[in-house]
Amino acid sequence: MSRSRDYLTLADIIGIYSVLMKRYGGASGIRDQGALEAAVLRPQASYYGDEFEEAAALMESLAVNHPFVDGNKRIAFAAADVFLRINGWRLEGDPNQFFNHIIQMLETKNFKRETLGPWLKKHAKQIN
Structure with missing residues (x-):
């Protein structure tokens, strides 16, 4: 039996x-409201096996579908991180290595839920 999870809302994202955007700069704003709403709801689909697959689905949707004018990779990682934290997990590792790995996955067209889920799980530690 799977446990109940908390999900990020549109307002959270x-x-x-x-x-x-305030911290790191860039052109801010929503580019595609529909893509943003779809990304927020995607982890709640019943066919994902665990919170890592759900975080990966959120991350993939935000980074690949570009709902924001700028900062889509940043929000993708941050949202996945916050989602995992509110569900009892914390990502551990060097932020620069995370960033470099994300860029590498995007450049090699390997930035997919199927690869992101195991990658997130590998770097996660349960906190409760």
């Missing part, structure tokens, strides 16, 4: 995005 926009709030995280706002913080990231």
Whole structure:
């Protein structure tokens, strides 16, 4: 039996995005409201096996579908990280290595839920 999970809302994602844009800069704004709403709802589909697959689905949708004007890779990673944290997991590792790996996955067209889920799980530690 799978446990109940907490999910990020549209307001959560926009709030995280706002913080990231203030901190790191870039052109801010929503480019595609529909893509953003779909990304927020995607992890809640019943066919994902665990929270890592759900985080990967969120991450993939935000990075690949570009719902924001700028900062899509940043929000993708941050949203997946926050999603895992609110569900009892923390990603551990060097942020620069995470960033480099994400860029490498994107450049090699390997940035997919199927590869992201195991990668997130490999770097996660249960916190509760």
